[in-house]
Amino acid sequence: xxxxxxxxxxxxxxxxxxxxxxxxxxxxxxxxxxxxxxxxxxxxxxxxxxxxxxxxxxxxxxxxxxxxxxxxxxxxxxxxxxxxxxxxxxxxxxxxxxxxxxxxxxxxxxxxxxxxxxxxxxxxxxxxxxxxxxxxxxxxxxxxxxxxxxxxxxxxxxxxxxxxxxxxxxxxxxxxxxxxxxxxxxxxxxxxxxxxxxxxxxxxxxxxxxxxxxxxxxxxxxxxxxxxxxxxxxxxxxxxxxxxxxxxxxxxxxxx
Amino acid sequence: xxxxxxxxxxxxxxxxxxxxxxxxxxxxxxxxxxxxxxxxxxxxxxxxxxxxxxxxxxxxxxxxxxxxxxxxxxxxxxxxxxxxxxxxxxxxxxxxxxxxxxxxxxxxxxxxxxxxxxxxxxxxxxxxxxxxxxxxxxxxxxxxxxxxxxxxxxxxxxxxxxxxxxxxxxxxxxxxxxxxxxxxxxxxxxxxxxxxxxxxxxxxxxxxxxxxxxxxxxxxxxxxxxxxxxxxxxxxxxxxxxxxxxxxx
Numbered sequence: 151x152x153x154x155x156x157x158x159x160x161x162x163x164x165x166x167x168x169x170x171x172x173x174x175x176x177x178x179x180x181x182x183x184x185x186x187x188x189x190x191x192x193x194x195x196x197x198x199x200x201x202x203x204x205x206x207x208x209x210x211x212x213x214x215x216x217x218x219x220x221x222x223x224x225x226x227x228x229x230x231x232x233x234x235x236x237x238x239x240x241x242x243x244x245x246x247x248x249x250x251x252x253x254x255x256x257x258x259x260x261x262x263x264x265x266x267x268x269x270x271x272x273x274x275x276x277x278x279x280x281x282x283x284x285x286x287x288x289x290x291x292x293x294x295x296x297x298x299x300x301x302x303x304x305x306x307x308x309x310x311x312x313x314x315x316x317x318x319x320x321x322x323x324x325x326x327x328x329x330x331x332x333x334x335x336x337x338x339x340x341x342x343x344x345x346x347x348x349x350x351x352x353x354x355x356x357x358x359x360x361x362x363x364x365x366x367x368x369x370x371x372x373x374x375x376x377x378x379x380x381x382x383x384x385x386x387x388x389x390x391x392x393x394x395x396x397x398x399x400x401x402x403x404x405x406x
Numbered sequence: 407x408x409x410x411x412x413x414x415x416x417x418x419x420x421x422x423x424x425x426x427x428x429x430x431x432x433x434x435x436x437x438x439x440x441x442x443x444x445x446x447x448x449x450x451x452x453x454x455x456x457x458x459x460x461x462x463x464x465x466x467x468x469x470x471x472x473x474x475x476x477x478x479x480x481x482x483x484x485x486x487x488x489x490x491x492x493x494x495x496x497x498x499x500x501x502x503x504x505x506x507x508x509x510x511x512x513x514x515x516x517x518x519x520x521x522x523x524x525x526x527x528x529x530x531x532x533x534x535x536x537x538x539x540x541x542x543x544x545x546x547x548x549x550x551x552x553x554x555x556x557x558x559x560x561x562x563x564x565x566x567x568x569x570x571x572x573x574x575x576x577x578x579x580x581x582x583x584x585x586x587x588x589x590x591x592x593x594x595x596x597x598x599x600x601x602x603x604x605x606x607x608x609x610x611x612x613x614x615x616x617x618x619x620x621x622x623x624x625x626x627x628x629x630x631x632x633x634x635x636x637x638x639x640x641x642x643x644x645x646x647x648x649x650x651x652x653x654x655x
Contacts, residue, residue, distance in 0.1 A: 332561065336554045340544045349540055350558060353533040354565045357572040364576065379575065387568050394564060398557045401476060 185396075188277025189284060196255060196285030205254055206289045214247035214293055218300050236305035237366035241359050243297060245326065248290055249348045252330025255286050256338035265339070268403060275400030279331060283395065286327040294319055311374045314381065318365035321384035322358045328391035329354050335402040357387050416622075419615040426608035433601040450510040452601050456609035458503040458528070464496030464613060465535065469563035472556035486552035487628065489559055490542050491620035493535050495613055500532045523574040530569050534562040548628065 183191070200206050221239040222232060259265050259282075268278060301307040309315055333351040337343040361384040368377025434452035441448030471489035474480040507525070508518045519525065542555050 329561075332557070336541065336558055339550075340546065342544055346537075346540060346544065349533075350537040353530050353537060354561060356530050357565075357568045360572045360576050383568075383572055383575070390564065390568070394561060398476075398560070401553050401557060404553065 182272045183274055183277065185274045185277040185280065188273040189280035191273065192278050192281025193284035193288075194281075196258065196282060197288060199258060200285070200289060206251060206293070210247050210250050210254070210289070211293050211296055213250060214243045214297050215300055217243040217246055218297060218304065222304055232304070233306040233308065233370070236301050236307040237370075238363045239305070240294075240297060240301050240307075240366065241322070241362040244290065244294055244323075244362070245352060245355055245359060246348075247293055248286070248326045248330050249351055251286055251289055251293075252327075252334040252351065253337070253343065253347050255282055255331065256334030256343075259335070260338045265403075275403050276396035278403070279395045279399035280392075282331045282334075283324070283327045283392070286330055287323055290323045290327060291319065294323065308370050310372060311369050311377070314365065314374050314377045315369045318362060318369075318377065318381045318384055321381060321388050322362040322365075324388040325358050325384065325391050326355060328388065328395045329358075332391075332395045332398065332402075335399065357383065361387070416618075419611065419618055423608070423612040423615040426604070426611050430601070430605050430608040433597075433604055438597050438601045444514050447510055447513045450506050452605045454503060454506050454510060455602060456605040457499050457506070459606060460609050460613045461496050461499035461503055461531075463610075464492045464499060464617075465531070465563060465566075467492040467617075468496065468535075468538075468559050472559035472563075475552055475556045476560070483548065483552065483628065484625075486548075486555065487621055487624040488617075489555065490539075491617050491624055493538055493542075493559065494620055495616045497532065497535045497539060498616075499613075500528060500535070504528055504532065521577060523570070523577045526573045526577075527566070527570045530573075531566060534565065538562060548631075 218239055221235075221242070225232060225235060225239075259268060298307075302309070329351050333347055333354070337347045337350065340346060361380045365377045365380040365384065368374045368380070371377075430452065434449050438449065438452070440446050468489045471485040471492065475482070475485040475489065504525075507528075511520070512518055538555065538558050541558055542551065544551070
């Protein structure tokens with residue numbers, strides 16, 4: 151973890167800091183970094199790691215692309231039929247790729263004892279969660295932009311309502327990233343994480359799969375009426391998941 | 407309390423469950439009249455409705471126990487064991503709901519499965535809690551496992567209403583109302599209503615009995631782990647190991 155200087159000197163363990171305002175002698179509780187500051191530090195750290203390691207671009211992105219291509223092979227018929235199933239295939243590919251990205255993101259906090267570093271740091275646990283969500287969110291949006299190009303080229307996907315497309319992608323991706331980070335943290339330290347994470351995360355993401363697909367189906371049509379309703383559902387669900395994650399992430403960071 | 411009375415007390419609930427299930431069988435198969443439209447297939451309702459209802463109850467108990475475990479003041483290991491035990495019973499009941507619903511749908515609707523909102527939600531529910539049980543089986547420290555599982559159980563529980571809402575929208579916004587009406591005849595016969603009510607009672611007792619058995623087994627497993635740990639550390643039997651999470655001040 152890239153050390154944010156000036157904020158990591160010998161703090162007490164998380165459990166003692168759980169009660170606000172009751173830090174050990176010589177240390178005021180308000181010296182803990184704020185939610186947003188913690189989030190910004192962690193997001194910048196994760197994105198910097200991604201920019202250097204390029205795992206997202208060299209592995210996750212091609213994976214999403216090949217899922218889209220395989221789905222096209224499986225369905226086979228002409229372009230007319232493909233355009234109809236394009237939104238569903240797109241969100242399936244995004245969900246599968248998101249599970250990979252989430253596993254990778256959680257792994258960053260386990261390898262090399264960084265989890266201990268996080269626990270010892272003055273970062274707000276909710277902020278750590280938000281920061282990791284923000285980083286995956288950015289990665290996934292870039293992935294979606296690339297996959298959208300495939301969708302338009304290979305599946306004959308038409309974009310009649312770009313605003314609805316963008317808004318529903320943002321809402322759905324916020325929800326997917328929240329679930330990914332939360333369940334990534336649940337599974338990260340376990341030996342069977344690769345198989346466990348998809349089983350845990352994908353059923354929870356049913357509303358994202360349905361909502362994203364339906365909203366993007368409306369994007370193709372002249373009248374986007376239903377799409378707005380799905381956008382509302384996606385936004386509501388994203389808010390619920392973000393709040394749940396901020397509340398619960400601290401419990402997952404506690405040491406065993 | 408001697409060993410024997412303890413054993414007898416433990417047998418009361420399972421015995422009551424078996425007896426009430428036998429009475430249910432008699433009511434459902436002999437006393438209740440066959441349905442005017444569906445014939446004998448409708449008798450599956452006396453199994454299907456109570457089992458589905460108790461699956462929901464089981465997941466409610468899991469969520470409540472998980473919440474109690476996560477709250478620092480009420481954090482006790484028994485809540486975690488209870489949550490796990492209830493989820494196991496819930497998964498069995500959910501699978502049974504889907505299975506007997508399918509068996510009923512084949513003669514009445516002519517198909518095994520349809521993309522009806524309730525069916526889809528129930529299927530997602532099954533996968534949510536299969537994941538939860540898989541997570542519980544991963545080895546690790548008691549506290550770590552309990553905390554992880556509790557978070558997952560609460561998210562799963564909060565997820566269910568949103569899943570249900572989205573599936574309802576999915577089926578009503580883009581699909582003609584299905585010709586297959588999943589409702590049973592609202593003009594329910596008095597004996598039928600009584601049988602259904604008895605079914606709920608019988609399966610509630612069965613749920614309590616299974617929950618009790620599974621909870622005792624889980625406690626025994628936890629104790630055994632501890633005994634082995636003490637043995638491995640060569641500690642005398644009386645040495646307290648930290649079995650309860652430290653209270654948070």
